[in-house]
Amino acid sequence: MHKTKTLQRLALATTLMTTLWGGAAHAVDISFFRFFGDCKTEYGEVTDVSKANGECGIITALTNKFNAENTIGAKVVTQTVDWGAYYDLLTATYSTGNIPDVAVMHASVMPNFSDRDLLTPLSKSMADLGIDTKDFVPAALKNASSGDEVYALPYDLHALLLHVNMDLMKQAGLVNADGSPVLPKSPEELLAQGKQFKEKTGKYYIGSEAQSAEGMMVRVFDTFQWQQGVDVISGDGKTASINTAEGLNAAKLVSSIFSEGLANAALDYPGSEQAFLNGETGILINGTWGVDNYDTQAKSGKVALKDYRVANFPQVYAKPAVWADSHMWVIPKDDSRSEEKTQAALAFLKFLNDNNFQWSRTGHLSVRQSVLNSDEFKALPHRAEFADTANNATALPQIQNQRAVYNAMITDFNAMWLTGTEPQAALEAMQSGVERVLRRNR
Amino acid sequence: MSANSLKAAHRRDVLAAYLFLAPFAVIYATFLVYPFFKGLWISLHDWELAGNYREYIGFLNYEDLWLDAIFWKAVGNTLNFVAMTVPTMTALALVLALAVFGQGRLKGVLRSVFFMSSVFSVSVVTLIWSMVLSADNGLLVPLFNMIGVKPINFLGHPTLAMPSIALTTLWWGVGLPMALFLAALSQIPPELYEAAELDHAGRFTVLKNITLPSIRHTVLLVLVLQIVGQFQIFGQAHLMTQGGPANRTRMLVQYIYETSFRDWQVGYATAMSFGLFILMLGFTMAQLWLGRKGDE
Numbered sequence: 098m099h100k101t102k103t104l105q106r107l108a109l110a111t112t113l114m115t116t117l118w119g120g121a122a123h124a125v126d127i128s129f130f131r132f133f134g135d136c137k138t139e140y141g142e143v144t145d146v147s148k149a150n151g152e153c154g155i156i157t158a159l160t161n162k163f164n165a166e167n168t169i170g171a172k173v174v175t176q177t178v179d180w181g182a183y184y185d186l187l188t189a190t191y192s193t194g195n196i197p198d199v200a201v202m203h204a205s206v207m208p209n210f211s212d213r214d215l216l217t218p219l220s221k222s223m224a225d226l227g228i229d230t231k232d233f234v235p236a237a238l239k240n241a242s243s244g245d246e247v248y249a250l251p252y253d254l255h256a257l258l259l260h261v262n263m264d265l266m267k268q269a270g271l272v273n274a275d276g277s278p279v280l281p282k283s284p285e286e287l288l289a290q291g292k293q294f295k296e297k298t299g300k301y302y303i304g305s306e307a308q309s310a311e312g313m314m315v316r317v318f319d320t321f322q323w324q325q326g327v328d329v330i331s332g333d334g335k336t337a338s339i340n341t342a343e344g345l346n347a348a349k350l351v352s353s354i355f356s357e358g359l360a361n362a363a364l365d366y367p368g369s370e371q372a373f374l375n376g377e378t379g380i381l382i383n384g385t386w387g388v389d390n391y392d393t394q395a396k397s398g399k400v401a402l403k404d405y406r407v408a409n410f411p412q413v414y415a416k417p418a419v420w421a422d423s424h425m426w427v428i429p430k431d432d433s434r435s436e437e438k439t440q441a442a443l444a445f446l447k448f449l450n451d452n453n454f455q456w457s458r459t460g461h462l463s464v465r466q467s468v469l470n471s472d473e474f475k476a477l478p479h480r481a482e483f484a485d486t487a488n489n490a491t492a493l494p495q496i497q498n499q500r501a502v503y504n505a506m507i508t509d510f511n512a513m514w515l516t517g518t519e520p521q522a523a524l525e526a527m528q529s530g531v532e533r534v535l536r537r538n539r
Numbered sequence: 540m541s542a543n544s545l546k547a548a549h550r551r552d553v554l555a556a557y558l559f560l561a562p563f564a565v566i567y568a569t570f571l572v573y574p575f576f577k578g579l580w581i582s583l584h585d586w587e588l589a590g591n592y593r594e595y596i597g598f599l600n601y602e603d604l605w606l607d608a609i610f611w612k613a614v615g616n617t618l619n620f621v622a623m624t625v626p627t628m629t630a631l632a633l634v635l636a637l638a639v640f641g642q643g644r645l646k647g648v649l650r651s652v653f654f655m656s657s658v659f660s661v662s663v664v665t666l667i668w669s670m671v672l673s674a675d676n677g678l679l680v681p682l683f684n685m686i687g688v689k690p691i692n693f694l695g696h697p698t699l700a701m702p703s704i705a706l707t708t709l710w711w712g713v714g715l716p717m718a719l720f721l722a723a724l725s726q727i728p729p730e731l732y733e734a735a736e737l738d739h740a741g742r743f744t745v746l747k748n749i750t751l752p753s754i755r756h757t758v759l760l761v762l763v764l765q766i767v768g769q770f771q772i773f774g775q776a777h778l779m780t781q782g783g784p785a786n787r788t789r790m791l792v793q794y795i796y797e798t799s800f801r802d803w804q805v806g807y808a809t810a811m812s813f814g815l816f817i818l819m820l821g822f823t824m825a826q827l828w829l830g831r832k833g834d835e
Binding site: 181184185188189191192209210213214215308309310362363365367368371498500501504505508509511512515516518526529530533534537539 | 789800
C-alpha cells in the first residue's frame with residue numbers, strides 16, 4: 098500500500114514537471130511548409146543569420162533565430178518539401194487535414210488558392226502587427242493581393258538574369274572599356290556574339306536548363322514575347338497569344354541558339370549550374386536566386402569560375418522586359434487552427450518581414466522600399482549590375498492555373514531542340530495546350 | 540432425414556456461406572465497388588481537388604479527352620512502354636529461372652541476387668539508375684571517356700529515354716516473375732524429364748515439348764500481371780525524366796496525376812483513369828481469351 102502511494106506521487110510529480118517544463122520550452126508549435134532545400138547539417142544550429150548563405154541557409158538560420166529569440170514561446174517546425182512536389186503536397190493537405198500554419202507560395206500560384214478562399218486574409222492582422230503595407234513596392238503588394246484584401250506577405254521579386262564568366266568573355270573579346278561584358282541589343286547581335294564566343298573559346302556561349310523539367314527557356318520565350326509588346330496571356334486569363342508572328346520570332350531565336358551550337362541541349366538544372374562553375378559556359382541564364390551562391394563559389398577559389406559578374410537580361414527587341422515571379426508567405430486557411438497558433442504564425446510573419454534584408458542577400462530583390470533604399474542593401478555585391486531588373490520585371494497576369502499553362506508550354510517548346518520540331522509546329526502545339534488549360538479557368 | 544431438416548441444414552449452410560463471404564464482400568464493396576461508381580460520378584463533374592467547387596457537366600470530360608493530344612500521346616507512350624517491357628520481362632524471367640533452377644550453392648546465391656532488386660522502393664531504384672545513366676558524372680561516363688566518345692545523356696535523349704526507363708524497370712521487376720517461374724518449374728513431374736532422357740531428346744526439344752507446355756498457365760499469369768502492372772507505370776518516368784524530353788516518356792498515370800494534383804482537375808483526371816481502366820481491361824481479357832483458347 099505504502100509503495101503504491103509513493104508510486105502515485107512520483108507519477109503525479111513527473112506529469113506536473115513534464116507539463117511545466119514542456120510548457121516553458123514552447124507553448125505552441127507551428128508547422129512551416131517550404132521548399133528551398135534542407136541544409137540542417139550545415140545550418141541546423143546557426144542563429145546568426147549573417148553567417149548563412151544561399152536561400153536554404155538564410156531561411157534555416159532565420160527560423161532558428163525566431164525559435165531562439167521569440168518571447169511568446171512559439172516554435173516553428175519546418176517541413177522541407179522537394180520543389181517539384183511542393184504545390185501538389187500543399188494542395189493535398191487541404192484534403193488530408195494537415196494544413197500547415199505558414200507556407201511559402203509563388204505569386205503566380207496564389208490566385209489558385211485566394212480565389213477559392215483557401216488562404217487566411219491578412220490585411221487587418223498586418224495592420225495590427227505594424228507591418229506597413231505601404232513599404233512594399235507596388236508590384237509586390239499587387240502580387241500579394243486579390244481585390245482589396247492582402248493574402249500574403251511578399252518576400253522577394255525574382256527574375257531572370259545573366260550570370261557571366263568574365264574570363265571567358267575576355268577571351269572571346271566581348272568586354273567593354275569599363276570592364277562590363279558586351280551583351281546583345283538585337284536578335285542578330287545575340288547570334289553573332291554567340292558565334293564569336295564559340296570560335297574564340299571553343300566553349301558554349303549560353304548555358305541553361307534545357308531538358309523538360311524546369312522550363313527555363315519558356316521564361317526566355319515569354320521575355321522575348323513581352324519585349325515585342327505581346328502579352329502571352331491576356332489579363333482576364335481567357336486567351337493566349339503564343340502562335341503569333343512575334344511568337345515565331347521568339348521561338349526561332351531560341352531554336353537557333355541550340356541549332357547553331359551556342360548552347361548545350363543536354364543540360365538539366367544542376368548540370369547547367371555545374372557547367373557554369375566549371376568554366377564550360379560563358380553565360381548562365383538563371384534567376385536572381387543564384388547570385389549569392391555563384392559569388393561565394395567564385396570567391397572560394399575552388400571552382401574554375403573566378404571572375405563572376407551579373408547582368409540584366411538583355412533587351413533584344415523594342416521594349417524592356419524580363420520574366421519575374423515573387424516568393425511570398427501565406428497562412429493557409431484552416432478553420433480548426435487555434436487562435437494561439439494563428440498568433441504565433443503571424444508573429445513569425447512579422448519576424449520574417451523585419452528580416453527581409455537577410456533574404457535579399459540571396460540575390461533576390463527586396464520587396465520593401467526601405468530595404469531597397471538602405472545602404473546595406475546597396476553595399477551587397479553585384480546589385481548595381483542588375484539594378485534595372487527591378488524596373489523591367491514582368492509577370493504573367495494573376496490568373497488561375499499558371500503552373501498548368503507553364504507546363505503545357507515547356508514540353509512542346511523544348512521539343513524544338515530535343516526532337517527537332519519546327520518552331521511553327523511547336524507554337525501551334527503550345528497554343529492549343531494552353532488554350533485547353535485556359536478554357537477551364539473560371 | 541426429413542425434408543424439413545434437410546431444408547434447415549441447407550439454410551444453415553447458406554447462412555454459413557454468407558457469413559464466410561461477408562468480410563470479403565464488405566471490403567470488396569468498400570474499396571472497389573463504391574470507389575468505382577464514385578469515380579464514375581466524379582468523372583461527370585468539373586470537380587476540383589481543393590475547395591468545394593463541383594459542377595455537373597455530363598460527358599464533357601470525355602469529349603475533352605477525345606481531343607486532348609497529350610492524352611493520346613501518353614496512351615501511345617504507355618503502350619510503347621508495355622510493348623517494350625512485358626514480353627522482355629517475361630522472357631528474361633523465364634531464362635533466368637531456367638538458369639538458376641535446381642540444386643547447387645551458386646544457383647541459390649544467384650536466385651537471391653536476381654530477386655534482391657525487387658525489394659527496393661521505386662525512389663531507390665530510380666536514384667541508382669539515374670546515377671548510372673547521368674551524362675554529367677554517371678557510372679558510364681568513364682567508359683565513354685575511355686573509348687573517346689562524348690557521354691550520352693540517356694535520360695535526356697528523345698529516343699533513348701524510354702528504353703532507359705524500360706531497362707530500369709526490367710532490372711527492378713524481374714525478380715517476382717522469376718520466382719513464379721521457379722515455383723512452376725518445380726511442379727513439373729521429374730518422370731517426364733526421365734522419359735525424355737531415355738528417348739535421347741535434345742535440350743531444346745525438352746524445353747519446347749515438356750517445360751513450356753507444363754508452365755503455360757504460369758506464363759499466362761506472368762503476362763497478365765505484367766500487363767496490369769506495367770500499364771500503371773508512374774514512379775520511374777515521374778522521377779527519372781518528368782515525362783520529358785518533349786513528352787516522349789509522359790505516361791498515362793503520370794498525366795492523370797498531373798491533371799489531378801497539379802491542375803486540380805479531379806473530374807477530368809478521373810475520366811482519364813476510366814480510359815486507362817478500359818485499356819487494361821481490354822488487354823487483360825484478350826490475354827486470358829488467348830490463353831484459354833489453347834486449353835480447348
